[in-house]
Amino acid sequence: MPPISRGFRGRRREDAPSDRVPPGQYVTDDFPVLSAGPTPHTPLDEWDLTITGEVDGLRRWTWDEFRALPSEPVTVDIHCVTKWSKLDSEWEGVSLDTLLEGVDTSAEYVVAFCDGGYTTNLPLDDLTEGKAWIAFAYDGEPLDPEHGGPARLLVPHLYFWKSAKWVRGLRLGATDEPGFWEQNGYHNYGDPWKEQRYWGD
Amino acid sequence: MEGTAVLGRLTWLAAEVVELRPETSQTKTITFDVPGWRGHRAGQHVDVRLTAADGYQAERSYSIASAADGPRIDLTVERLDDGEVSPYLTDELRTGDVIELRGPVGGYFVWNPHAEGTVFLVGGGSGIVPLMAMARQRALESSGIPTRLLYSARSWDDVIYRNELAELAARSDGFDVVYTLTRVQPAGWDGYGRRVDTDLLREVGPVPAELAVAFVCGPTPFVEAVASGLVELGHEPARIKTERFGPTGG
Numbered sequence: 001m002p003p004i005s006r007g008f009r010g011r012r013r014e015d016a017p018s019d020r021v022p023p024g025q026y027v028t029d030d031f032p033v034l035s036a037g038p039t040p041h042t043p044l045d046e047w048d049l050t051i052t053g054e055v056d057g058l059r060r061w062t063w064d065e066f067r068a069l070p071s072e073p074v075t076v077d078i079h080c081v082t083k084w085s086k087l088d089s090e091w092e093g094v095s096l097d098t099l100l101e102g103v104d105t106s107a108e109y110v111v112a113f114c115d116g117g118y119t120t121n122l123p124l125d126d127l128t129e130g131k132a133w134i135a136f137a138y139d140g141e142p143l144d145p146e147h148g149g150p151a152r153l154l155v156p157h158l159y160f161w162k163s164a165k166w167v168r169g170l171r172l173g174a175t176d177e178p179g180f181w182e183q184n185g186y187h188n189y190g191d192p193w194k195e196q197r198y199w200g201d
Numbered sequence: 202m203e204g205t206a207v208l209g210r211l212t213w214l215a216a217e218v219v220e221l222r223p224e225t226s227q228t229k230t231i232t233f234d235v236p237g238w239r240g241h242r243a244g245q246h247v248d249v250r251l252t253a254a255d256g257y258q259a260e261r262s263y264s265i266a267s268a269a270d271g272p273r274i275d276l277t278v279e280r281l282d283d284g285e286v287s288p289y290l291t292d293e294l295r296t297g298d299v300i301e302l303r304g305p306v307g308g309y310f311v312w313n314p315h316a317e318g319t320v321f322l323v324g325g326g327s328g329i330v331p332l333m334a335m336a337r338q339r340a341l342e343s344s345g346i347p348t349r350l351l352y353s354a355r356s357w358d359d360v361i362y363r364n365e366l367a368e369l370a371a372r373s374d375g376f377d378v379v380y381t382l383t384r385v386q387p388a389g390w391d392g393y394g395r396r397v398d399t400d401l402l403r404e405v406g407p408v409p410a411e412l413a414v415a416f417v418c419g420p421t422p423f424v425e426a427v428a429s430g431l432v433e434l435g436h437e438p439a440r441i442k443t444e445r446f447g448p449t450g451g
Contacts, residue, residue, distance in 0.1 A: 001256070003215060003299045005251040010259050011285045022248075024260040026285065033421040034445055036309055038438045082259055083248075117439060145426060156402035184308035197248075198306060200210030 016087065020077055022192035025085040026141030031138075032084055033113060034145045036180065040115035040166050041145055049099075050135065050169035053111075056104040063150070067136070069094045074133055074155035078163070079192040090140070093154055099170075111179060112153050115166040119177035121188070122155065122162055124172065131157060134167060151179035158177070159190040159197070215240065216302040218294055219273070225416050228327060229291045230266060230277045232430040235302060239270045240336075241265055243312035244340035244416065246333045247304030251286060261286045262446075263358060264330040264418075265305065267311070273431045274302075277326040277361060303434060310416060310444045312338050318413035321349040321406050321428050323397065325419025328446055332418055336376060340369055346413070347375045351405050353397050353423065356385035379405045397423065399430040411434040418444040 016027040044063040051059040052114030055127040061069070074091045098135040110122050126132065136143055143149030157163045160180050182188050195201060216233035223229050246264045267275035275391060281293040294300070294397040322332040327393060329352055354360045366378050381393035381401065406412070415436065417427045424445045431441050 002213065002250065002252045002301055004254050005289070005300055006295075006298055007293045008251045008253050008259075008289050010251070010253045010257045024258070025249075026259065032445070033425075035443060038432045038441050039425060039445055040438070059225060084264055135397050146421065180309075185306055 011145065020087060021085055024197075025079055025083055025192065028084040028086060030084075031086060031089075031147065032080070032082070033147075034082060035116075035165060037116055038120065039145050042115050042150070042166070042168075044150060047150060048168070051079070051099060051103060051172065053171040053173050054105050054107040055172055059099070059103060061099075062099035066094065066134070069098055071136070072133075073125040074135070074154065074156075076154070079155050080159050081186065081190070081197050085192075088102050088159055090138070091133065091135040091152075091154055092140075092184060093135035095130065096127040096132040096134070097130065099134065103172075105172050107174055109173050109176045111171045111173070111177050112164040112167050113140075113169050113171060114164050115168055117165055118166065119184055120153075121177055122149055122158070122163050123189075125177070126155060126158065127170075131155065132175055140141045141156050157191075159192050161185075161186065207211070211303045211389070212307070213301040213303045216274075218252045218300075221294065222297065224277060225357070225359050228277055228279045228361055230275050231290060232267075232273055232275050233300075234301065235272050238274065239305075239441035240269045241266060241274070241305035241336035243335075244310045245305035245307045247274070247302045247306065248299040249276075249286065249290070250303075251289060252301070259286050262306070262345070262404070266292050266330045266333050266337075268341045273277060277287065277327070277330045277333070285428060308394040310418070310442050311322070312416075314339075314342060314344055314346065314412065316346060319349060319411050321415040322348065322350040322415050323402075323406075323415060323417045323419075324350065324352050325423035325427075326337050327361070328419030328423065329354075329361055329416075330362070330397060330418075331444060332399070333366075335416065336366070336369055337377075338408070339376065340372070340374075343374070345375050349407065350376070350378045351381070351397065351402075353376060353383060353419070355380045356382055357382060357387050357390075371416060397427055399433050402427065402430045403434055406431070406434070409437070410439055412436055415441045416444075417441060420444060421445045 008067040079085045136151045153164045153167045216235045220232040266277040324332045386394045
């Protein structure tokens with residue numbers, strides 16, 4: 001039993017149903033920014049997205065090709081390991097199912113790599129079957145660079161550091177390679193409902 | 202934690218308040234005695250958990266202000282008027298109270314005593330806190346690493362740790378501080394009196410060839426301005442480490 005914090009009552013939010021807010025999280029209406037270094041600004045004519053690694057052939061899209069792919073609106077709850085959650089955030093993105101269609105691979109793991117050198121790792125199964133997108137718009141507007149624009153990974157069922165900003169590609173492989181935060185004390189998988197924040201959680 | 206073996210689970214530890222010290226009108230330093238604390242590196246943070254009588258809990262993260270020094274850690278908390286946790290910590294907490302902490306957390310925004318060149322610390326508002334831990338760790342280790350702190354605050358009264366920073370700078374061991382006061386400057390102020398911009402970074406900071414690493418901490422617009430200014434001046438993005446205090450939380 002944790003010690004009671006004398007005089008602490010807390011401020012529960014009436015509009016935050018407990019089945020949508022994972023343990024240790026609080027709901028915010030803002031959209032805080034977190035990143036480990038400067039915000040990259042890659043011109044769209046230099047931008048591409050690749051799927052590489054253990055695949056039958058490299059896949060590559062320029063910005064225009066990427067934007068010509070079928071996309072969909074996505075309304076999801078997002079959960080940052082720094083404790084904030086945002087309900088019903090509205091995105092537009094290309095499903096990873098679309099990008100991975102026809103890719104022949106025996107890989108079980110993925111490293112997402114990004115402008116600025118950021119990486120994060122995920123099991124391939126966590127990116128398929130409608131669970132992940134490459135998002136290029138937020139709240140009806142092009143994705144702001146501070147929030148990962150021109151495009152970021154969106155994997156809302158995991159803590160938000162897995163939704164890599166400024167994503168430029170996915171590297172598929174047979175082994176699980178810890179990414180940036182995963183090497184720096186944060187959990188390798190990051191399920192908010194199990195409160196997998198840090199190593200050992 | 203970089204490059205070291207994976208540690209076990211960070212468990213919640215009981216932390217007893219042993220001292221409370223107002224720093225400015227909006228900030229207070231709280232010293233906790235934390236039996237079982239495994240030590241930390243300057244720049245790391247902790248999670249704080251409060252529990253109400255009915256079992257409701259709230260968690261937040263706070264940077265550690267102190268150098269690694271046995272089972273005691275200092276947190277400097279800025280009171281956010283609409284916050285859920287920070288007003289409790291700054292207004293309600295008394296000596297002898299026990300709350301829960303777990304940490305230390307974070308292996309990237311940390312003081313690295315082996316850096317070559319000048320370390321540039323750039324703090325905005327309460328973003329000074331993890332940078333102060335670095336300045337304290339540096340002093341504790343008698344490290345001679347040239348270190349410059351650029352500290353942006355609204356006014357002189359909003360400068361946290363100003364006496365101690367003056368003492369650290371007076372040691373003349375390679376640590377110095379430059380202030381910019383963005384809203385109100387005292388009479389006779391001869392320091393900077395504007396928001397940090399690229400020119401100010403050029404005047405105050407090391408040239409790219411001399412920069413070991415820059416640690417930038419503050420609110421998001423401050424961090425964006427400083428980090429992009431440093432990139433514009435030719436600093437390698439990989440040497441610019443940022444930590445942001447979002448507009449929400451507390």
